Amino acid sequence: MKIEIQKAILRENDDEAKRNAEFFKKLGLTVVNVMASPGAGKTTLILQLAKALRNDFKFGVIEGDLASRVDADKVAAAGIPVVQINTDGGCHLDAPMIAKAMGDLKLKGPGFLFIENIGNLICPTEFDLGENLRMVISSFPEGHDKPLKYPGIFASADLIVINKIDLQPHLDFDMGGFTTGIRLVNEEAPIFEVSGKTGSGLSHLVDWLKKAAGKK
Amino acid sequence: MHELTFAQSILKIALNSLPPQSGRILELSIKTGVFNTLEPNCLNTAFEIISKGTPAEGAKLVLAVEPAKITCNNCDYSAEIFSFDSPMTLCPKCKGQTLLKGGTAMYLESMEVEE
Numbered sequence: 643m644k645i646e647i648q649k650a651i652l653r654e655n656d657d658e659a660k661r662n663a664e665f666f667k668k669l670g671l672t673v674v675n676v677m678a679s680p681g682a683g684k685t686t687l688i689l690q691l692a693k694a695l696r697n698d699f700k701f702g703v704i705e706g707d708l709a710s711r712v713d714a715d716k717v718a719a720a721g722i723p724v725v726q727i728n729t730d731g732g733c734h735l736d737a738p739m740i741a742k743a744m745g746d747l748k749l750k751g752p753g754f755l756f757i758e759n760i761g762n763l764i765c766p767t768e769f770d771l772g773e774n775l776r777m778v779i780s781s782f783p784e785g786h787d788k789p790l791k792y793p794g795i796f797a798s799a800d801l802i803v804i805n806k807i808d809l810q811p812h813l814d815f816d817m818g819g820f821t822t823g824i825r826l827v828n829e830e831a832p833i834f835e836v837s838g839k840t841g842s843g844l845s846h847l848v849d850w851l852k853k854a855a856g857k858k
Numbered sequence: 859m860h861e862l863t864f865a866q867s868i869l870k871i872a873l874n875s876l877p878p879q880s881g882r883i884l885e886l887s888i889k890t891g892v893f894n895t896l897e898p899n900c901l902n903t904a905f906e907i908i909s910k911g912t913p914a915e916g917a918k919l920v921l922a923v924e925p926a927k928i929t930c931n932n933c934d935y936s937a938e939i940f941s942f943d944s945p946m947t948l949c950p951k952c953k954g955q956t957l958l959k960g961g962t963a964m965y966l967e968s969m970e971v972e973e
Contacts, residue, residue: 643971647875651867651888651964733859764895765859768964793942794893797958826947827958 655769658737662772665744670751671702672855675771677795678779679788680761683805685713686838687779688756692722694848699855700753704743706735706760713758723749734765737772754855763792775854781805786816789823797827801834803847808837861897864964865904871966872914881972883917891924892942892961917969926961930954 650656666673676684685705692701702723705714714726725747727739740757749755757773759766778799780788783806789796796802802824804817817835824833832850836843872883890896898921909915925938928946932954939958949956 643880643973644968645875645877645971646968647871647966648968649871649875649966651864651871651966653871654867768860768894790947793958794895794962797893797962822947822955825955825957829957 702749
């Protein structure tokens, strides 16, 4: 006897993500899921964006790492409300983890919540957190072929940031190849060339994020 | 690499979908998109372990790939992609930029149950 089911395998996470999204909407928060390899510059960029946005918007961060409070401590030292999630080996954040973290993060909008996901170009892709925007960060030292090697995460991005442009003169990075690889899987996501260290290119990213928050 | 999580979820959905007084589950049909990182052997092993002692013990997992669709921004070329081994970044017809869409599904389609 055949029984039709047609149910998403990750429906429990998806349902929790929907509840998170409703909660964030009630709080007036634009939520950005920040995904990248370890060392691409997620925390540095989040701190730079906080500096640029916090005069006009409330700003909070959820940090995700296997272990340690290294990133949460940096964010807290900048005076930004932050909660650190340690997954003890888990390779991605999921919606229930975010729901739990929001219990400890006293943040009300209008403003931004940046969720720094585990450094990983594979696993975070499949787990919706209830975010409004997925920001995928690649960096010049990682090379221009990452979109071809990790298509899923680039396909899922609402915006793509290519960081550490200050190092470009020292590298053989083919920007045309990088863009072609992205456009193969993602027609619309804008690509921002920035340096989290020098601040180069950040104003365009900040303007885009402000517009995105306004559209919500 | 989350095959245990996927297997647990598949088992939970299957058992919740089982009508009362049914026999064993014989087969589970799963659709997974070409962009997903679901590895069949790992999934089978994980499912074998966690389904022991349940009506799903011994059930066969039948995996079908949901393809992505590749189109050309410049001409009418289109095709289905069942594997991402050699992505066509340029159209084989006119060398225009290509676009891949779809191929992200992951769902339990149906199951075959002993009468």
